[in-house]
Amino acid sequence: MRLRLFLIVSLLCLPAWVGAEDDPAMRRSSIKDKDLQGFAKHVTAFFEAHENPNLRDQIDSLDELDDAMAKSSKRAKLSGSPLEFPGDWELVFEYAKGEEKTYKSKAGKGFFLDNFTDPYEKQPISYLLSLPGDYLKGDDLHGVVLALKPVMNLSGDDLEERVTEVATAMYGELIKDTIVMIPLGPMSGKGRKAEVTEVTASWMTYDGLYTLLTSMRTLFERVQYDRARLVLDGWGDASGDSLRLASRAPQWFAGCLVRSGALPEKGDVLYSNLRPSPIAYVSANGGEGGADKTALDELGATVIADSGTSMEPGDEARGKIADWVRGCRRDLVPMEIDHLIDAVEYQSVYWVKASRVNRRATAKPDDEDFPRIKATADRAKNKITIETTNVLDGIWVYLSDALVDMSKPVTIEVNGTEKVNRMFERDLRTALENRFYNNSGDFGVYMAQVLIDDIG
Secondary structure, X not given: OOOOOHHHHHXXXXXXXOOHXXXXXXXXXXXXXXXXXXHHHHHHHHHHHHHOOOHHHHHHHHHHHHHHHHHHHHHHOOOOOHHHOHHHHHHHHHHOOOOXXXXXXXXXXXXXXXXXXOOOXXXXXXXXXXXXXXXXXXXXXXXXXXXXXXXXXXXXXXXHHHHHHHHHHHHHHHHHOEEEEEEXXXXXXXXXXXXXXXXXXXXXXXXXXXXXXXXXXXXXXOOOOOHHHEEEEEOHHHHHHHHHHXXXXXXXXXXXXXXXXXXXXXXXXXXXXHOOOOEEEEEEOOOOOOOXXXXXXXXXXXXXXXXXXXXXXXXXXXXXXXXXXXXXOOOOOOOEEEEEOOOHHHOEEOOEEEEEEOOOOOOOOOOOOOOEEXXXXXXXXXXXXXXXXXXXXXXXXXXXXOOOOOOOOEEEEEOOEEEEEEOOOOOHHHHHHHHHHOOOOOOOOOOEEEEXXXXX
């Protein structure tokens, strides 16, 4: 059941590959893109065999992929395995989504209404999507803006038309080179009577998250995009929810854009989790309140002054916002993690995942006993050091050559005790199943995984 509602539990600029030689997570081999696209066809076959499911087809697709990798490695004169190059597999997994004819025909023509239906839930979830005119035509993958809109008290055609009008004005030049997605809500009714029903609850409620994450499955499964360049944008009253989500799942987002209004209080947002991520605050003069300067300074936020409002920014502000979005690019596999966890729904922390957390009901983010994971990877020592607070039942650690050298023994120390010191095999099935089921919770590229129990 592909990603399904499991996402809620597991979670919950420059050209794409410029500078990849300096980023272990984007390290590329000499294998040609044409060959990687060939790999992708076998990956797609493996996913389809999982969807059905069909064990024989799974094995056959893996064998065919192994054969294709061996031939490509020989042509590229690789001395090692293609699995050593995470940047190659970032591309392979995007290519494996195929090229949907509908999207190619809609590219460059503005916003259009689209739906995603979970086969187990059977209710379509609607969103607006805009694809650049050169979508799938160039060598580089596009960045994405995921926009959270406030409640507009509209439905059906009125909702679609109003959001399209606002979004087209807000993003202006940005939609020429950036994918924009705006979740709306479930589609109610059938046939010609079907219409979008707006989500009127917070995006952080069950209904809001289900709509948001089901919409995002289009990115995960259908749209080819650059995972390092997904920016979260909260409009007006939805700004607070954008910060709440980004602080609980920073492994998804390259930055968070906040359009006016007061910032949520501490505890409502885990602000310390946002420190590695760029934040931009649009300070509008159109009768809306401003954020506390001290709080903005603490976040290291970029402040963009605007003569307009949160949903009608001025021309100058639109240009600055577009430039800021284009400049956002996150580290797909950070070497240092310091993350607070307030609920098991958000237990995934980049390449570490907590099995269970124990949060005292009255605990606040600044308290010493608030659930936390600190992790550091030292490539020189090929060692991972992890410290946990109130994390129970063990932790999962996901590995690739972006994090450590998997041709050598890897040491993992948890809370001062060495728990692992051994070789890990780069396993293709592990990488494919992690992408299919999103086991790691960050939709990453990982060739091995280990569960460490009894962490103390």
